[in-house]
Each structure stands twice: as structure tokens, then as C-alpha cells.
Amino acid sequence: MHSLILAATVLLLALFGYALGRSRSRNLAVASGQPLHSLPTYYGGYVAIWCGLPAVLVMAVWLGAEGAIVRALTVQSLPAALVSDDPDRMALLLTDIRNLAAGSIVSRDVDPALQAAADHYQSLRQTGFASMVVVVLACAMAGLVWARRRVVPGLRARNHVERIILWVLVACSTIAILTTIGIVLSLIFETLRFFEKVPLHEFLFGLHWSPQTAIRSDQVGASGAFGAIPLFAGTLLITLIAMLVAGPIGLMSAIYMAEYAGSRLRSTAKPILEVLAGIPTVVYGFFAALTVAPFVRQSGGSIGLDVASESALAAGVVMGIMIIPFVSSLSDDVINAVPQSLRDASYGLGATQSETIRQVILPAALPGIVGAFMLAISRAIGETMIVVMAAGLAANLTANPLEAVTTVTVQIVTLLVGDQEFDSAKTLAAFALGLMLFVVTLGLNLLALSVVRKYRERYD
Amino acid sequence: MVTNGQQDENPAHAAARVKMQAKKVAVFYGEAQALHDVDLDIREHTVTALIGPSGCGKSTFLRCLNRMNDVIDICRVEGRIMLDGEDINTPSLDTVHLRARVGMVFQKPNPFPKTIYDNVAYGPRIHGMTSGKSELDEVVETSLERAGLWKEVRDRLDEPGTGLSGGQQQRLCIARSIAVNPEVILMDEPCSALDPIATARIEELIDELRTNFTIVIVTHSMQQAARVSQRTGFFHLGELVEVGNTDQIFTNPDDQRTQDYITGRFG
16 A cells, blocks of 8 residues: 555656656757757656656666565564474465554464564565655666756657557567466466376376375275366367357348348347357356256257256257357358459359359358358357356266266366365366367467468469 | 341441340439430341440440349339340249340459359359350350460469459450350450550450350440441430441441441540
8 A cells, every 4th residue: 555655756757757858858949049959748758757657666676576575574473383394384484474463364373483583574564665656766866867858859769758658568478478378387486396296198088087086095086086178078069069050040141231231220229249259158058058958958859868957958059049249240240351443253153142142252252251260169168157057067978968077167167166175086186188279279270370361372 | 126227338247137135224322313315226237336435324224224223222114124025023934044044254254263263163153054164164255265365374373353354354254254144244354454555465365255145345445346346325314325237337427426426535
């Protein structure tokens, strides 16, 4: 909270620097009669950046390093009786000291030595914060004064500002990329830990999934089975059903919208169709679980079929409805992008509208349509909420859509819901499944891209 | 049907039958009127050129002749257009049949994103004109030959039509329209996107095609009209100002506006 006030102060200083730089450049230009190299706003920006950016950077570094330094100093000052060699115990002790200093609940008896350590910790923190305020403000002021002094009509302020903007943009995109890399790396390392406990081939090719591991060795089901094939099969089955629903409906509604519907109908119908994409998936989930699944079960029962109450069919159909707009909206765009001259050419030869669509427009729009389908598939594979609510947990290896199946995403959810120890094969399996999911969707996206590129070469 | 309308001094032209006939054709885009009462005879085995400044309605008129304006929602056509004495708007002659008889070549070469072979075979296939592969092969070959493209592409019929040069693409489009064996071919500024050499090639081709087809060509270039056509119509501000034999229009027009246009005073 105090850091926020400090940041706001720096920001105000920077704004002040902006006004200062702008007015000073104007005044100097008038006084000296020399033309300014850049617009006055660039001089303002120059001063503001020199005032704000170094101060904020110093503050960020300080905040990052302060915790570790304060901890190290606290540990040094501890009486020998409290120090132990076990890093886990030390971490626990430090947590207690921190909690005591903050006035929270502490998990051990508070003795004077601990109290003294907490007081010491508290005073270190306060000193640290005070010195940070001083250093940061000094930085900001120094930047302000220095940059203001450098403002002369010949200063190439625009070039400086533009270059710093470039670096800010580079930094932002670097953060995005590094985050992605970090997520992937953490997935990979946890997955490697999982494969230390469960062999890779068992995970990839095992036909039995039962992740319950026992805490004590005498419990029932002591050894979990981590064959992921039933999960992959379940995911594929539900995705297939979803695409069987979304593919034809989405593509055909896109064709209708793009080629047949009048402009007034299109301008109303298209947004309505796209509302489907805006419905929260949890709403689809209970629609699937409470409406579609019982309906499927009853209609199956009335023609003598035995349907599980959490059938793959119900979940797949609802998921298909959810991804219709992905298919239709993107396909509609690519169909509209087919040049009118191709339609004219086909009509000019006496082709009917449906012949033109089938033989000219769809082939020309194919790369985009394939891309739309791939996107829909990767969306279906990664979709979680609908299947959590409607697809069930039983890891059956079956191709029968009337039976209950489970998917990779459902299992990740169940593995991590509730209190878990984070070193058992059961929880680590979630990372392995997550990595699989990531690899598959990434592969699909790459495939979609390459298909699009290949056909684009042929059709342009 | 025998020629009526304009007096024709050249007996060879006078003998030509009237293939298509426009009577009081008016076209509206929404409220705006683009064409006013156009009366025009198009003679068989003749190249009729339509010239005039931009926006004068010549392309609009051309698109009326095979009802391509049907595609545009707000477009409304009045008056009568006859093909061999039959109104092209009669219910018995729907656009599929009409456009098989009256083909069209567009301003910009617009081959389908298919192979050269499939481009030419497209029309015969959708109209079910051929039975069997060998007959289709023959139609494709003759059409490409008539369009003067066969020698250049016979070894690469499997390659995409979009990979040809601009002039070749336009000849491919001509081959594509003659593959359905139309009676009339409408050409909407077919050379405006081409270089002079490709243009010369197409103009030669148009002259050759005249023996088998009736051709109507819209062009911006008066030289082109003079080179390829036997009859010329001059459009101005949505009206057909004057129509007559090409040499007469270009040497001794009746109307002052035609005179001004061909001598380059406007347009």
C-alpha cells in the first residue's frame, strides 16, 4: 500500500516534469529565436521519462531484492538456539517471525527470543522502506533536474522518446513471450517428475486409468494406474461428436449468411449466432447436464437403448453447439473474402448459385475453412466446463457415444480439486496431462497454419 | 428476322441477321437511372463495340444482355431484350440457359483457382454437355485452340490457371466461355488490364472468333473499337447517342457529341 503511494508520487512528479519540459522548450525557443528540433510535447515526454522511468526501475529492483536481504539479516541476528541446519525448518521459523511481526496467528509458543527476532525483522523492514522512499524520490528528482537542464532547442527529443517507446514495446512483448516459456517449462519439469514415478510408456499406452494412490500402504487401491489412453479416446470421441454437430451446421449457416441471406437478415442473424460464443461455458455445462443428458437418456430408453446418464453424446452435442459460432463466423469471413469476380465468372457461364458455391467459392475459401475447423477442434479439445459437468468421471475405453467417458481436461480438474499433496504421482499426473493437451493443440494449430499456407500458394 | 433499323451501305453487313435486339432498355440502380431508352440491334457474326466515357452506361447495358445485373439487388431493368426474337426475360428462358447462350468475358482476368483444364471444363461440366472423359478432353482442346492458347498450355493443363500471365489468363477466360459453345460473347473491356502485346493478341483473337460467334465488346479505347469492330455504338450520360458502321462512326458521325468524343474533345 505504501509502495503504491510512492509510485503515485513518482507518477505525479513525471507529469510535473512533462509540463515543465514542454513549457521550458517553448520559452527557450522564443527566447533564443532558434527553431525547436521536435514538438514541445516531445520535450515534455523526454523530461517525464527521465524522471519516471529510472525511479520506477529502481523501485522494482528494490522491491524484488528487499525480501531476501531482510530475511538474511534477520537470520544472522537470530540466537544460536533457534537456528537449525534444515532449510525447511528455517523457512517455517521465518514464516512465524513474519507472522508475529504482522500480528497474525503464530504456530508456536512465543518466547522472548522469537519476539526479539520479530521486532528486529519489523525494524529492518521499516528502515528498508524508508530508505527506498528516499532513494526512489531522489532518483526521480535527479532525473527531473538533469533532463530539464538538457532541454535546449537543438536537443533531438523526438528521437530519444521514440527510441524509449520502442524499448517499452519490446519489453512488453518480451514479458508475454517469457511468461509463455515459463509456463511451458514448469509443465515440462513437473511432467518429468511425474515420469520418474510412472514410466512414459505406461502413461502413453496404458489402457487403464485409475489415479487413486493410497497414503498408507495397507489401503485398498494402493497402486494407481496411469494409462492415459482412455482419456485420449474419450477426448477424441467427444471432440468428434462436437465437430459432427458444429462442422456441418456452422459451415452451412456460414454459406447461407454469406451467399443467400439479404443484408438486413445478415446484420441481425450474425450477431445472434455469435451470442452463442458469448454464453459462459458453465451455462452450457448445466444445460448439458440437466437438459440434454436426461433427454438423450429418455429418447434412447424409448427406443430400447441403454444410455448412461452422463453420456458422451450429450456432452459432445452441447459442446458442438458451443463451437458453432467459431466455425460459422470464421467461415463466413473467408467466404466473403472470395472475390466477386469469381462469382461473376461462374454465373456468366450459366452456373447456378449452388454450383458456384460448391465448385468455385468453397474450393477458393478452403484454406480459411480448414483453419476455422482446426481452431474449433482445438477449442473442443481444451474445453473443460461442459465436460466436467456433463461427461462424467469413469475412464471407459469405448467408442460408444451412449456410454460415459471422461476427458483429459476433466481428469486434470478432478486430480487438482481439493486438498492435495504436491509430490504424489496423482497430482503430478495433471501436469503430464496438461502437457499432452498443450502439445496436441499446438500441433493442431501448426497443422492448420501449414494447411492454410499450402493452399494459399495454390489459390492465389 | 431481317435487319431493321439503321440503313447500312455495306451489303456484306446488311445481310447479317439481327441476333439480339434491345428495345427501350432502361436501368435503375435504386432511384438513380443509369440507362435511358436504349434501342440497339446486335448483328450476327459481327463485332459490335460500345464506346463512351466512364460511367456512361455501356457496361451496364452489356450486363443486361445476359442478365448479369440480376446479381445486384438494387438493380432494376425495364424494356425488352430479344435473343433470336425471344424475350430473354420470359420465364421459359432462365438465366442458366440464357448465360449458356450468351457468355461473358470480364474486365479483369478472373480464372477460377483450379487447373487450366478444370477452368475450361467448368462450363461443359455444369451444363452436362459432354458424356465421358474423351469428349470433354476434346472440348477443352478445341476451346483452348480457338482461344489461341493451346500451344502454350498443352503440356501443363494440370497447373493452376492463376499461374498464367495476365494475357494468357484472359485468353483462358475466353476459352472458358467458348467451351459452352455460346452464340453471343459479351466482353467487358477485356484488354484494360493487359499490356499492348497481350492486347494485340486478344484483338486478333476477337477477329477470328467473329466467324463462329456474335461479339459485343465494351472498350475505353477508341483505337481498339476501330480495329476490331464492324459496328460501333456511342454511349453518353446513359443514352445511346449514335450507332452505325464503325468506319462511318469514326469518319463521319451524325451527332456532334460523337464527333467531339472521337476527336478527343472530352472523355
